[in-house]
Amino acid sequence: MTLRRVFNPLEELFRLQKELERLTGVGMVSTENTERDFEKYLKWIMPVEMYETPTELVVKIELPGVKKEDVDVSIRDNYLVVRAEKKQEQEENKEHVHVVERVFGKFERVIPIPTDVDIDNAKASFKEGILEIRFPKRSATKEKKITIE
Numbered sequence: 001m002t003l004r005r006v007f008n009p010l011e012e013l014f015r016l017q018k019e020l021e022r023l024t025g026v027g028m029v030s031t032e033n034t035e036r037d038f039e040k041y042l043k044w045i046m047p048v049e050m051y052e053t054p055t056e057l058v059v060k061i062e063l064p065g066v067k068k069e070d071v072d073v074s075i076r077d078n079y080l081v082v083r084a085e086k087k088q089e090q091e092e093n094k095e096h097v098h099v100v101e102r103v104f105g106k107f108e109r110v111i112p113i114p115t116d117v118d119i120d121n122a123k124a125s126f127k128e129g130i131l132e133i134r135f136p137k138r139s140a141t142k143e144k145k146i147t148i149e
Contacts (some may be wrong), residue, residue, distance in 0.1 A: 046082065046109040057117050057135040061109070065102075068126040073133060075119045080111040082131065 049060040063071060065086050072083040088104040117135035124133045 046084070046107060048109070048111060050111070050114075052115065052137075054137075056137055057113065057115055059111065059133045059135075061131040061133075062129060063126075063131055064129040066129065071126060071131060073124055073131070075113075075122075076110075078113050080113055080133065081108065082111070083108045 047062045051058055059080060061082055063084050063086075066084045067087075070085040070087065074081045074083075083106065085106045086104050113135070116138045118138050119135065122133060122135045124131065126132075
């Protein structure tokens with residue numbers, strides 16, 4: 001009987017990190033808690049979906065457990081900057097905690113904008129943990145026929 005191993009992307013990242021350390025002789029892990037910190041970071045990376053239509057660029061970002069008032073969106077140079085804070089609920093009397101995998105705190109994601117957009121007319125909405133930002137494309141990205149004289 002053959003046992004199948006379940007693919008774990010985090011485990012694969014650590015394997016690659018250790019292989020890089022072995023090849024370069026430079027240790028990337030400076031403390032014992034780095035694996036845990038890295039695992040926490042990966043759990044709250046703000047997954048992004050970005051796509052273009054003929055008239056606009058649409059960016060959708062998952063922010064589960066975050067309230068609308070705890071999200072800040074800005075444009076800096078040619079980058080979309082999203083800052084969010086996931087606040088911890090009121091502490092309960094927890095005598096026997098078995099697992100704590102939830103992550104709380106302030107997070108930031110900087111996303112390059114791949115096309116020329118009109119940032120002055122951007123619109124953002126937040127519904128059910130999904131932040132959606134719609135940027136109209138500038139007219140320069142539309143095709144225009146030029147007459148040859």
